[in-house]
Structure formats: C-alpha cells, structure tokens
Amino acid sequence: MEANPRLALQMNVDDPVAIWDGSDVLGAFLNVGSNIFILPAVVLSLRRGDIASAIIYSHVFIASNLYHLCRAGLVCLYEFEKHQMTDYLFVYRAIIWTLTRLATIKRSEHVIAFLYFTGILYFFVEAKVSAFVLAMFGIAVPLLSAIVISCSMRRRLVHNEMWAAVTFALIGLAGAFMFLPGPSDYWWAHPVWHLFSMTASLTAELATFSRRGR
8 A cells, every 4th residue: 555645844854754554563653652751751740749840741742642643544633744743842842841941940930931932932833944943942042041041140050960961861862863864764763762852851850850849
C-alpha cells in the first residue's frame, strides 16, 4: 500500500511522508512507546507538590502520543497538521517552562517569563518556521536570557550543578538526534530523541528544585 503523502510543516524537516501506511509497525511502536520517558518527570513533580510542572509534562505525553498515533495512520482525532502543531507547541512549551525557571527566584517571576516566551512561541509555530529557528527560540533564547539575568543580578543559575551538567549533556544529545539523522532514520532516531529530551526534563527538575514555593 502506498503511503499517503501529505504536506508536512516546514519545521518538521524529518517528516518526508506525513502519514505512514501502517507497514512500519516497529517504528510506530517505538515512536509512541518512547513517550514513557516523560513520565518520571511527571511523577517527581507530583511527589514534590509541583502541580504546574506535572500538568505541563503530562501535556507533552498526551500530545506526543496523539501525534505519533496519527502519524502512524492509526488514530487521528483531527487533521494530521493540527496534531503536528500541537505536538510542537507542547514540547517547546515544556522546554520554555524549564528554562525560564533558571535564575528566577519567585514563582511570579517564573510565570511572567514563561508567558512572555510562550506567547511568542505560538506565533512562531503558526508561522511554520524551520526546525532550526524554532529550536533557537525555544531553547537558546530562554537559556541566554536566564544566563544574562543570573550574571547581571548575581543569582544562582541552578541549585545542583551536577544534575544541571547532566541536563545540558542530554539536551546536546537530543539536538544531535534531532538534526543529524536522515529522513529514513526517523523511525529509530526520533525515539532516541524522546529518550534524551524527556529524561532531560527529569534531570532539570533535580537541578532546579530549590526554586519551588518561593
């Protein structure tokens, strides 16, 4: 059966065919199943009473599962392109939530920074910018902003430097598996990206936990 070619968003450069024809069972299983790697961050957040983080990470789990189920040609709640955009929104929203917590002391500061960057994120996703541009804004800009605030206001960037180093290493590995593999490697490379990027959510929680409740 020939795959159903649909117009994929420009930012999803690793999606040469939007909808699978159901023949790649292993790829579908890996891309859906690998979303479990976000659950430890959800559980840790709940155990610490950080309901906001638990909700944001849970949204990633739901959106990513629905996106990959639709992409595999199994279940689509609505058009594939909407699943795709929702996945990107919730993934980068979670990244921004984590990065804007750096160098912010009060919860109100964190929420204001989060709302500011996510507001711009929505415009970028709607404009269907490239994956590189979206990654630069969703990761690099919030991170650089946190570093500037930390240096200028003499605030500690993270609470646990060891977990912070692990987090940045995982983010680097995730970036490599996002941009380096070719289109034909998506079936295995994207689940590996899930592993590194979602585990980074857990280690980021461990690196910045002291900010809670302030």
